[in-house]
Amino acid sequence: MRKELWYFLINGQTDNITGLYGNFYAYGQHLGNALDNTFKVISKEGFNNPNLIEASKLDNFEVIENREELKKLSSKVHMRQKTHSFAFDDPDKEFQPPIGISKATGDEEYDYDLISENFVAFGQDENGFFEFELVVGKAKFVEVFLKTIEFLPLVDGFWIYIQNHWDNDKTELWVAKHFVEKGQIIDFLTKHEINTLKNGYIKVVVHCSQGETNLTLDDHKKIQLHTKDEDVFKQFIGQIVELGYEQTREFYNLEFGFLHWHYRLSDSLTRKEFIKMLQENEFELIDKWDE
Secondary structure, eight states, X not given: OOOEEEEEEEEEESSSSXXXXXXXXXXXXXXXXXXXXXXXXXXXXXXXXXXXXXXXXXXXXXXXXXXXXOEEOSSSEEEOSOOEEEETTOTTOOOOOOTTEEEESSOOSSOGGGOOSOEEEEOOOTTSOEEEEEEOOTTTHHXXXXXXXXXXXXXXEEEEEEOTTTTTOOEEEEEOTTOOSHHHHHHHHHHTXXXXXXXXXXXXXXXXXXXXXXXXXXXXXXXXXXESOHHHHHHHHHHHHHTTOOBOSSOOOTXXXXXXXXXXXXXXXXXXXXHHHHHHTTOEEEEEEOO
């Protein structure tokens, strides 16, 4: 497989109070692999607990300006020698999206600073559904989504969509008809965390027959609830508020108005391996289609 070249803006901690921003250029089989190659070598430059802030795919090394000034960290990774410090506890730090999706470089429709951890809730639509959407940052994302499964009154369906932008293939719907308990779903997602919750190419749906309720984690790592049952809706929101999240009228996320990349981690399964894993866990392929 031909290696790709990626530019990364990354931040990290130098100590308990100081953070650093740095610019890196890395080769890898895909974005997640290039990022892993970078994370492996940047601690010696003072970047501990690193976070990906934005990324850009480059055609070749020659397009990099002043490339002769870069510092070589390994055979796969270079960095700009100039870094920028910031107060790590700064409340105005940029939103850090969950693993699996990243801001891209380039002009955007909206200011990225508009994205924050909050939710929006809508009244019943013409089809009788109430709708809820929540944005959670990287630090608490996995914990919060697993808790939202517990917020449902019951579960009787578990679906995984493999999105078409993973290897530019068809969208596929896989269903685990035997997953009818919350614990089964949570155990599966926990065991396969890097291939599900931290995979930017899949969508997860937990179904509850009460109110035709669907709890969705989409491929933009946004948590959504659709239900016809107003009590389910109100109780769900109440529990979200107890977690510390607030409702907003100005709701922004990486799905619309922002250039972004979807990716998977370096040590995660390929699409073919992921499908094999689903089959081994008795998921059934229900449908596939072109987008």
